[in-house]
Amino acid sequence: MRKLCSLHLLGGKALADWAPTRRAEYRRLVDALRRLHDAGQPVPIFDLLICTLANVVGTIVIGGRVFDNHGDESNKFKDMLSDLLTGGAQFNVGDFFPSIAWMDLQGIQAKMLGVHKRFDALLTRLFEEHQRTRGSRRGAPDFVDKVMANKVSEDGATISDVNVRALICDLFTAGTDTSSVVVEWTLAEMLKNPSILRRLQAETEEVVGRDRLLEESDIPNLPYLQAVCKEGLRLHPSTPLMLPHFSHEDSEVAGFFIPKHTRLLVNVWAIGRDPAVWENPLAFDPDRFLPGGKGERYDPLGSDGNFGFIPFGAGRRSCVGKLVGMLYVQCLVGTLAHAFDWELPEGEEEIDMEAKPGLALPKAVPLKAFARPRLSPAAYV
Incomplete structure (x- = not known):
């Protein structure tokens, strides 16, 4: 499955092949922001981003957009993700005392089972619709088509429909x-x-x-945009404790002995705020990643051998989606800044910067702001 993902979904060639899909959804996002401006309404940033990226993933993976517009259905999807990531990060007594785990004293297992049922119902609907329209769809095969065409590997292992649905869940x-x-x-x-x-x-x-919107091809020529996104990832990594790692044998990492059979959580959030590595670590300062800055030598993709900045992990077990994740962040931040001027609603001069517990550590109070188009009208056509 990892090989198929790298080949058809997350590798360099696959990213290039799906560039038109991403471009179309970014333009829809810009159009939605303009409509909210014309209606005099503030932008629910997170909600629109979730809707945009869900449609990108949906088009690439199952050959169709998941949501027509931001609204009730996309909000339900956002709430499911929130419940999944928040519940999965909660302290669970049963994890530390397995003998009483069956009692589910905090109700976490029951809550997560409910989330699973809701998510499974959505995935079942999407998967069945995908299978039903397989013969009538036009254009290039989507990712699920390619997986289904390679259900049997060279060593005889078979990918089941359950495996495919689980993969779709992970990707969304x-x-x-x-x-x-x-x-x-x-x-x-x-x-x-x-x-x-x-x-x-x-x-x-x-x-x-x-006279035009920012394109992914512009990013290599925008060093300050790259620095801004790196600084965002340093202070607010997408998975602050990463996913659990498991050691199969005794090993040593950076002078620390890791016994075999250890479940290890890497505190990427603390690494990015370590005063021994970063000067004035709590300040949002993109200059630190520009030439001459302390962070100039750090690669956010974890391929430089330095462990002071690893938002996607490092080594063989780093995030398999780090290339596309970095591309999403850079292009969306660049598009929002380039195409619009932003201001807070009247009376809300201060932004609440508290985080809500969860695997992804989202803002406790979602950001809302007014977006005012700043480009020539031709750029939005």
Whole structure:
């Protein structure tokens, strides 16, 4: 399954093949922001990001958009993700005292079972619709089509429908909530530091101009945008404790002895705020990642051998979706900053920067702000 994901979904060629899908959904996001501006309504940032990325993942994985527009159905999906990631991160007495786990003293297992049933109903509907329309769909095969065409591997192992549905669940979970959390936090940090937002807008305007929207191909020419996104990932990593790792044998990492059969959680959140590594670690300062800054040598994809900045992990077990995750964050942050001016609702000059417990550590109070188009009208057509 990992090989199929790398080949058809998350690798360099697959990213290039699906670029038009991402571009179309980003444009729909921009259109939605313009409509909210015309209606005089503030933008529920996180909700729209979830809807956008769910449609990107849906089109790539199952050949169709999941939600027509942001609304009740997309909000239910967002709530399911929130319940899943929040419940999965709760302290559970049964994890530490297995003999009483069956009692479910805190009701966590019952709650997670309810989330599972809701998610499974959604996945069943999507999977059945995908199978039903398989013969009538036009265009290139989607990811599930390619998986189903390779159900039997060279060694005879078979991929079942249950495996495919579980994979779809993983892709929707990992491909929507995590990137949305980082983008929302990064925009909130820039609204707290307007000079950073203005500097980013100046860079995008110089490189991209005012007559078109930012494209993924512009990102290599936008070093300050890259620095802003790295700083967002440093302060607000998408998975602050990563996913649990398990050691099959005794090993040593950075001078620490790890016994075999150890379940290990890596505190990426604390690493990114370590005062021994980062000067003034709680400040949002993208300059630290520009040439001459302390973070210049750090690669967020974890391929530089340094462990002071590993938002996607490092080594063979790093996040398999790190390339697309980084692309999502950079393009969405760049698009939001380039295409719109942002201001907080009247009377809300202060942004609540508290986090809510969960695997992805989202904002406790979702960010809402007014978006005002700043490009020429031709750019939005």
